[in-house]
Amino acid sequence: MFGNYAGFIIASYGVTLATISLLILWVIIDGRTQAKALAELEARGIKRRSARRA
Amino acid sequence: MTDTQKKSFSIWDLANPTRFLSILDKIMTPLVILTVVAFAAGLYLTFFYAPDDYQQGATVKIMFIHVPAAWLAMFAYMVMTIGSLGTLIWKHPLADVSAKAAGPLGAAFTFVSLVTGSLWGKPMWGTWWVWDARLTSMLVLLIIYLGLMALWRTIDDPIRAGKAAAILTLVGFINIPIIKFSVDWWSTLHQPASVLTLDGPKIHASILIPLLVMAFAFTLLFTALHFKAMKNEILRRRIRTMQMQAARSVASGNGAVAASRATPSGQKPATTH
Numbered sequence: 539m540f541g542n543y544a545g546f547i548i549a550s551y552g553v554t555l556a557t558i559s560l561l562i563l564w565v566i567i568d569g570r571t572q573a574k575a576l577a578e579l580e581a582r583g584i585k586r587r588s589a590r591r592a
Numbered sequence: 593m594t595d596t597q598k599k600s601f602s603i604w605d606l607a608n609p610t611r612f613l614s615i616l617d618k619i620m621t622p623l624v625i626l627t628v629v630a631f632a633a634g635l636y637l638t639f640f641y642a643p644d645d646y647q648q649g650a651t652v653k654i655m656f657i658h659v660p661a662a663w664l665a666m667f668a669y670m671v672m673t674i675g676s677l678g679t680l681i682w683k684h685p686l687a688d689v690s691a692k693a694a695g696p697l698g699a700a701f702t703f704v705s706l707v708t709g710s711l712w713g714k715p716m717w718g719t720w721w722v723w724d725a726r727l728t729s730m731l732v733l734l735i736i737y738l739g740l741m742a743l744w745r746t747i748d749d750p751i752r753a754g755k756a757a758a759i760l761t762l763v764g765f766i767n768i769p770i771i772k773f774s775v776d777w778w779s780t781l782h783q784p785a786s787v788l789t790l791d792g793p794k795i796h797a798s799i800l801i802p803l804l805v806m807a808f809a810f811t812l813l814f815t816a817l818h819f820k821a822m823k824n825e826i827l828r829r830r831i832r833t834m835q836m837q838a839a840r841s842v843a844s845g846n847g848a849v850a851a852s853r854a855t856p857s858g859q860k861p862a863t864t865h
Contacts, residue, residue, distance in 0.1 A: 540650040546715055550654045550708040554661065557704050558813065561697065565820040572827035576834075584834050 607685050609826045616819050623816045630809035637802035645799070654712040656803055659787070660810035661704040665733060666768055668698025668814065672740070673765050676758035686822070688754030689829075691761060692744055693821035697814060699737035706730055717781055725774035726782040729767055736764040750829055 540547045638656045645652035671694040678687025709727070710720045721727065740757050747753035775784045786794040793800050 540653065543650045543715055546651060546711045547653050550657060550711045553707045553711075554657045554704050557700050561700050561817055564696070565817055565824060568824045569820060569827075572824050572831065575831050576827055579831060579834050579838075584838050586830060586834055586837075 609686060609689075609830075612686060613823060613826060616823055620816070620819065623812065623819070627809060627812040627816055630805065630812050634802060634806035634809045637805055642799050642802040648716060651712055651715055652799065654708055655799075656806045658705060658708040658712055659803060660807040661701045661708060662730070663807055664810050664814050665698055665702035665705050665730065666771060667811070668694045668701060668818075669733065669737075669761075669765070669768055671818070672698065672761050673768075676761040679754050679758040680762075686826075688750070688758065689822050689825045690818070691757065692750075692754070693818055693825050695737055695741050695744065697817055697821065699734060699741065701810075701814070702730060702734040702737060706734065713781075722781050724780040724782060725778040726771065726780055729771045729774050732767055733764075733771060736760075736767065740764070750832070 634656070638653060642652070642656070644650050672691045675687045675689075675691030675694065678684040679691065706727075709730075713722075714720050740760060743757050743760060744753050747756060772785075774780065775782050787800070787803070795803070
């Protein structure tokens with residue numbers, strides 16, 4: 539489909555896809571880690587000052 | 593309070609992280625769907641609508657990811673710069689959160705821009721890399737991003753880290769106009785600007801339209817990732833604050849209960865950030 543340039547084009551899209559996939563994974567995993575840590579703190583009865591006032 | 597006052601909304605309402613998070617929760621799903629649709633349209637136009645270039649042949653397909661990545665590399669830095677001004681001048685509580693969240697995204701898109709540019713350069717220029725002004729200033733941008741990310745990790749206190757990073761970000765901003773105008777100021781192997789020019793785009797619509805759709809898709813992707821990373825950072829700071837409150841309770845003699853509560857599993861204690 540891309541003739542002699544197929545390797546360059548596929549490599550470009552491959553690198554881009556891999557980088558974007560890593561970024562998406564990073565934000566998802568980081569989000570789950572933070573949500574889990576927050577839930578554990580709250581389960582132990584530790585609340586933010588603003589939450590305690592409410 | 594009147595109805596008008598109740599309905600009025602200002603950008604400063606977003607200064608409340610809790611309100612900001614609740615807005616994010618509402619817009620995130622539509623934003624992700626829009627991003628996927630934009631990428632589907634952009635990739636369809638790229639591979640089934642845009643013709644090969646009469647000079648560059650099929651390698652022009654690389655442009656549809658290389659150029660948006662390069663735009664976003666600079667756009668992310670603009671976001672960081674605005675965040676830095678917000679930190680230093682207006683002391684907006686979410687400004688340094690925004691700047692910190694944009695850093696890794698900007699670094700990643702700069703990396704994509706450099707790699708795809710190199711893969712495009714080899715068949716077109718006969719070399720993977722040349723130390724001309726455009727390529728070198730983009731490499732400097734990547735180094736600045738990595739430096740800023742390291743600085744954020746070096747200082748424990750997020751407020752102090754935010755101020756230090758904001759100053760470095762503003763200093764590094766000098767590189768952005770150098771990147772943009774390097775192809776005009778210096779003799780270079782890199783082609784001159786062909787989309788954002790004073791005389792309008794110099795690209796045929798059959799290539800320009802797919803390029804703009806891909807740029808739109810990339811921008812939506814950046815926005816979604818940036819919002820999600822901001823949410824993560826807000827939660828991280830909330831956790832840190834709660835840990836410090838619990839640790840203070842221990843220090844003030846509020847007992848062993850607080851001590852046992854201070855550090856949940858998988859989370860570092862407050863004293864080590």
